[in-house]
Amino acid sequence: MSSPVVHAHHAPQGFIRKYVFSLDHKVIGIQYYFLALFSVLVGMSLSLLMRFHMVHPDAKVHWFSTLWPTAAQGGIMTPELYLSLMTMHGTIMVFFVLTTAPQSGFGNYFLPIQIGAEDMAFPVLNMLSFWTTLLALGVMISAFFVPGGAPLSGWTGYPPLSAIGAVAGPGEGLGQTLWIVSIAIFCGASLMGAINFIATIIDLRCQGMSLMRLPLTCWTWFVTAILGLLGFAVLLAAGVLLILDRSAGTSFFVPGGLLVSDQILNHKGGSPLLWQHLFWFFGHPEVYIAILPGMGVTSQLLSTFCRKPIFGYRAMVYAILAIGFLGFMVWGHHMFMSGMSPYSAMAFSVLTMAIGVPSAIKTFNWIGTLWGGKIRFTTAMMFALGFVSLFVTGGISGIFLGQPALDLYFHDTYFVVGHFHMIMGVAAIFGMFAGTFYWFPKMFGRMLNETLGKIHFYVTFVGVYAIFTPMHFLGIAGNPRRYSDFTNFDFLGKLLPVHNFMTQAAYGTAAIQILFFINLFWSMKYGKKAPMNPWNATTLEWTVPSPPPFDNFAGQHPVVNHGPYEYGVPGAPNDFIMQTDPVDVVREPHA
Amino acid sequence: MPSLTSDVIKPPAPPSRGFGGGGSDGRGASRRASMTGLMVLLAATTMAFAAFTSAFVVRRGMSNDWVALPLPRILWVDTAMLVASSVLLEVARRSLKSGRRTEFNRYWTAGTALGALFLLGQAFAWRQLNAAGIFVASNPSSSFFYLLTAAHGLHILGGLSALVYVDVQALSLRLGPGKRTAVDVSAMFWHFVDGLWVYLMALFLVWG
Numbered sequence: 001m002s003s004p005v006v007h008a009h010h011a012p013q014g015f016i017r018k019y020v021f022s023l024d025h026k027v028i029g030i031q032y033y034f035l036a037l038f039s040v041l042v043g044m045s046l047s048l049l050m051r052f053h054m055v056h057p058d059a060k061v062h063w064f065s066t067l068w069p070t071a072a073q074g075g076i077m078t079p080e081l082y083l084s085l086m087t088m089h090g091t092i093m094v095f096f097v098l099t100t101a102p103q104s105g106f107g108n109y110f111l112p113i114q115i116g117a118e119d120m121a122f123p124v125l126n127m128l129s130f131w132t133t134l135l136a137l138g139v140m141i142s143a144f145f146v147p148g149g150a151p152l153s154g155w156t157g158y159p160p161l162s163a164i165g166a167v168a169g170p171g172e173g174l175g176q177t178l179w180i181v182s183i184a185i186f187c188g189a190s191l192m193g194a195i196n197f198i199a200t201i202i203d204l205r206c207q208g209m210s211l212m213r214l215p216l217t218c219w220t221w222f223v224t225a226i227l228g229l230l231g232f233a234v235l236l237a238a239g240v241l242l243i244l245d246r247s248a249g250t251s252f253f254v255p256g257g258l259l260v261s262d263q264i265l266n267h268k269g270g271s272p273l274l275w276q277h278l279f280w281f282f283g284h285p286e287v288y289i290a291i292l293p294g295m296g297v298t299s300q301l302l303s304t305f306c307r308k309p310i311f312g313y314r315a316m317v318y319a320i321l322a323i324g325f326l327g328f329m330v331w332g333h334h335m336f337m338s339g340m341s342p343y344s345a346m347a348f349s350v351l352t353m354a355i356g357v358p359s360a361i362k363t364f365n366w367i368g369t370l371w372g373g374k375i376r377f378t379t380a381m382m383f384a385l386g387f388v389s390l391f392v393t394g395g396i397s398g399i400f401l402g403q404p405a406l407d408l409y410f411h412d413t414y415f416v417v418g419h420f421h422m423i424m425g426v427a428a429i430f431g432m433f434a435g436t437f438y439w440f441p442k443m444f445g446r447m448l449n450e451t452l453g454k455i456h457f458y459v460t461f462v463g464v465y466a467i468f469t470p471m472h473f474l475g476i477a478g479n480p481r482r483y484s485d486f487t488n489f490d491f492l493g494k495l496l497p498v499h500n501f502m503t504q505a506a507y508g509t510a511a512i513q514i515l516f517f518i519n520l521f522w523s524m525k526y527g528k529k530a531p532m533n534p535w536n537a538t539t540l541e542w543t544v545p546s547p548p549p550f551d552n553f554a555g556q557h558p559v560v561n562h563g564p565y566e567y568g569v570p571g572a573p574n575d576f577i578m579q580t581d582p583v584d585v586v587r588e589p590h591a
Numbered sequence: 592m593p594s595l596t597s598d599v600i601k602p603p604a605p606p607s608r609g610f611g612g613g614g615s616d617g618r619g620a621s622r623r624a625s626m627t628g629l630m631v632l633l634a635a636t637t638m639a640f641a642a643f644t645s646a647f648v649v650r651r652g653m654s655n656d657w658v659a660l661p662l663p664r665i666l667w668v669d670t671a672m673l674v675a676s677s678v679l680l681e682v683a684r685r686s687l688k689s690g691r692r693t694e695f696n697r698y699w700t701a702g703t704a705l706g707a708l709f710l711l712g713q714a715f716a717w718r719q720l721n722a723a724g725i726f727v728a729s730n731p732s733s734s735f736f737y738l739l740t741a742a743h744g745l746h747i748l749g750g751l752s753a754l755v756y757v758d759v760q761a762l763s764l765r766l767g768p769g770k771r772t773a774v775d776v777s778a779m780f781w782h783f784v785d786g787l788w789v790y791l792m793a794l795f796l797v798w799g
Binding site for chain 1: 620623631640643646650657738742
């Protein structure tokens with residue numbers, strides 16, 4: 001450690017500056033984490049309502065009519081209400097959970113500490129970024145409470161449905177406008193966050209923290225920030241065009257001569273496909289924004305809890321970069337159905353298959369890390385292993401969907417729902433659980449309860465497979481997605497018991513999450529006190545007290561002498577070497 | 592038997608030089624981070640305008656309702672003013688480097704004033720189009736013209752507030768060495784929005 005220097009800003013006094021409008025990256029990280037926690041509760045409740053409606057489409061539920069006097073008159077959910085629940089479930093989950101917790105939550109908290117910096121590069125921008133995200137969430141949630149209710153056009157907001165106003169149905173008036181405004185605000189917040197992450201990682205690394213000594217978590221946060229930067233800028237542009245189509249009478253996305261609800265619209269000459277291109281140019285990288293930080297956490301945890309260096313560190317880094325790069329070249333595979341030229345479809349298909357290569361490199365390296373390791377089955381490790389399992393399961397179905405010929409069949413079926421929930425939804429959420437169990441001691445100074453954690457893990461793991469595996473079979477059987485009611489179709493009649501099973505599994509999986517929340521809040525106050533380095537891990541966050549002081553290193557400047565994954569080192573005093581250990585900590589073993 | 596972990600007991604590589612990792616050394620790191628932040632911001636802006644451009648090209652190419660927009664002549668004056676303001680800022684920056692504070696103040700103020708005039712000129716162009724009955728929804732060409740000039744104008748407004756901030760600091764003799772980063776970052780951002788405008792003009796001329 002070098003001599004202490006005066007910190008750029010002093011620890012704030014007073015509740016408001018310390019916990020509300022805080023400039024401290026750690027507080028902001030926790031704020032993001034709780035924002036995502038609130039959002040995931042909302043998103044999960046919506047999915048339970050949807051699953052309920054699918055198996056009991058005619059059930060009269062008294063409180064539905066209290067909540068939605070027009071959309072659920074007499075307690076029966078209308079198809080439009082179902083679609084609005086679907087739209088809001090997808091939007092809230094994708095933007096306010098999957099984009100928010102792994103990157104803005106954990107990334108904000110741990111990126112500066114892991115690279116030996118006192119804070120993010122631009123603390124004020126960081127605070128603004130959180131508060132704009134919260135504003136975006138508020139605007140999004142408010143769509144439930146306006147006349148007409150929440151929008152119906154899905155998290156992808158396809159025009160013409162999303163572009164022509166209330167004539168397209170309830171929720172397509174003010175509700176849809178609020179949706180777009182919220183997404184635009186969110187884009188702004190994400191851009192601010194991305195600027196901060198990239199500048200911090202490039203310029204604020206401590207002495208000795210070369211790029212090839214970065215923990216893989218930092219690499220994934222870095223590449224995720226680049227994806228967010230390039231993707232959200234395009235989504236923002238597309239959102240502005242959509243707002244103009246709705247409110248200024250322009251025709252970017254709305255074709256001419258459109259007859260909707262017995263009205264001929266005034267728009268002419270626009271192209272709904274243009275939106276799809278712009279949206280998916282953001283939308284596909286968004287998938288990696290959700291999953292990459294989970295990959296980083298998994299790599300970190302597998303190495304730590306196997307007591308072995310990560311297998312193929314450099315290959316992992318290059319695979320992360322390759323996934324980020326290729327992620328921008330495959331957006332067309334979401335549009336095979338749009339009537340694109342088969343030659344374009346083939347190009348997108350080949351590029352999509354190419355992502356399988358870096359993904360397989362990562363999977364092989366995870367298994368290589370496990371091979372011959374002294375595995376410690378902590379709850380955090382279980383969730384990391386669960387991530388690998390779900391990533392493989394969800395990834396394999398992606399290979400089918402990447403084939404245009406197969407996608408034409410599967411595209412509007414539950415096969416796709418199963419695929420993206422496995423890989424983008426549940427795998428990413430397992431990454432968050434893994435991160436929570438791993439870093440909770442550092443964030444709150446106490447350990448989470450391992451027994452409750454294990455029960456939570458096993459039930460959740462079995463539960464998510466029980467929910468989403470049958471969806472693939474439903475898709476093969478031709479069960480369409482986005483339908484609110486399957487009872488009126490003969491060919492779907494035999495599939496209803498499967499839907500019933502999935503709904504029961506969803507109830508069970510949701511119920512066990514209560515255990516997680518109990519564990520989280522109980523342990524915050526009553527958990528076992530956490531030592532500085534409970535997992536015997538090597539990275540910088542484990543060299544400081546739990547929780548870390550205001551400027552992370554108490555005025556000291558850490559110096560890094562080692563890579564991040566030096567576990568099981570022969571000749572080391574312990575079986576591992578901290579990144580800040582002196583150069584000569586290892587004695588050469590006797591030959 | 593060679594162990595899987597044998598490679599980690601080699602002596603560690605020396606820390607890399609140049610590209611970070613050299614220790615956060617107060618103002619140096621903060622200046623570098625500001626520059627990086629600026630570059631990243633410019634990348635995001637470029638992506639947004641690339642998205643607008645691709646929408647522009649696709650929308651124009653795929654339907655037959657596009658009517659070429661008569662560009663108001665004042666745009667040429669605006670373009671000249673914006674380019675001149677960039678040149679003035681650059682001259683100001685060089686004066687500052689050689690320690691000629693008074694010249695810096697003069698040129699920087701002139702550059703900022705030209706920037707503000709550009710914005711006025713753009714408003715004038717909008718008024719001319721309005722008077723000719725061309726509104727945002729009249730034709731896709733006018734939709735894009737209003738959209739792109741507005742989006743660019745917002746960036747000009749952001750850049751202008753940075754220029755004004757530096758100018759106020761300079762004129763009230765508070766432009767210490769710690770503010771050099773603000774000078775450089777705001778000037779570079781200004782050059783970027785200047786270049787962006789030249790690009791947009793070319794787009795309007797070639798395809799508008």
